[in-house]
Amino acid sequence: MPLRSGKLLKNRYTILAALAPGGFSRVYHARDETRAHEVAIKELDFADDRAAKRFFGEFQTMMLLRHPNIVEVHEIIEDEGGYYMVMEYMAGGSLADALDRGEKFSIERAIEIVGTVGRALAYAHAHRVVHCDIKPANILFTADGAAKLADFGIAHISELLKAFAWTMTPHSFIAGTVQYMPPEQVDGVRDDPRIDVYSLGA
Structure with missing residues (x-):
């Protein structure tokens, strides 16, 4: 059941409103009462084992990746048997939201956005992490x-880093957004950074 507005988590985070739901979780706009600033909170859906692996895997991956062009993750909290990921709140919404509103971007602005995401991907790839789901949302x-760049929930993490992270999405489960996938990803390839480059171009 969705959290109601005004709900206090861990005696610290007040839920303000629900944001657009993700494929495996709900996301809320909240206020950190101890630091007096806004955050986003992602709620784990325990109904699917894959969702739990994705949730904790995303947290571990994003804790490894600290970059000004990657959404910052603060902590995971437990409250009344539920698990929640506390993240940086992005007040400007998503590129998908902007496109749905019919917003037009200048060539300069489009290049700026692609360059920014490209820098985030270069950093992730240097740390042997492939995002695997680059899309406007x-x-x-x-x-x-x-x-x-947000949502590393289905990221592939290299063998070098797996010793420090939870298991990512299994290869037997094709995850991602089909219209932005290269053919190799549909075939199960998830450890090649060129997957992300293709999706960014798409």
Whole structure:
């Protein structure tokens, strides 16, 4: 059941409103009462084992990746048997939201967004992480329009880093967004950074 507005989690985070639901979770706009600033909170859906692996895997991956063009993750909290990921709140919404509203982007602005996401991907790839789901819904904006990459829930993490992380989405489960996938990803390839480059171009 969705959290109601005004719900207090862990005696610290007040739920303000529900944001657009993701494929495996609900996301809320909330306020951190101890630091007096806004955050986003992702709620784990325990109905699917894959969702739990994705949730904890995303947290571990994003804790490894600290970059100004990647949405920051703060912590995971437990409250009344539920698990919640506390993240940076992106007040500008997503690129998908902007496109749905019919917003037009200048060539300069489009190049700026692609360049920003490209820098985030270069950093992730240097740390042997492949995002695997680059799409407009995972490109978010701050209040002043800066773009950041979000949702590493189905990311592939290299063997080198698996010793420090939870298991990612299994290869037997094709995850991602089909219209942005290269053919190799549909065939199960998830450890090649060129997957992300293709999807960014798409």
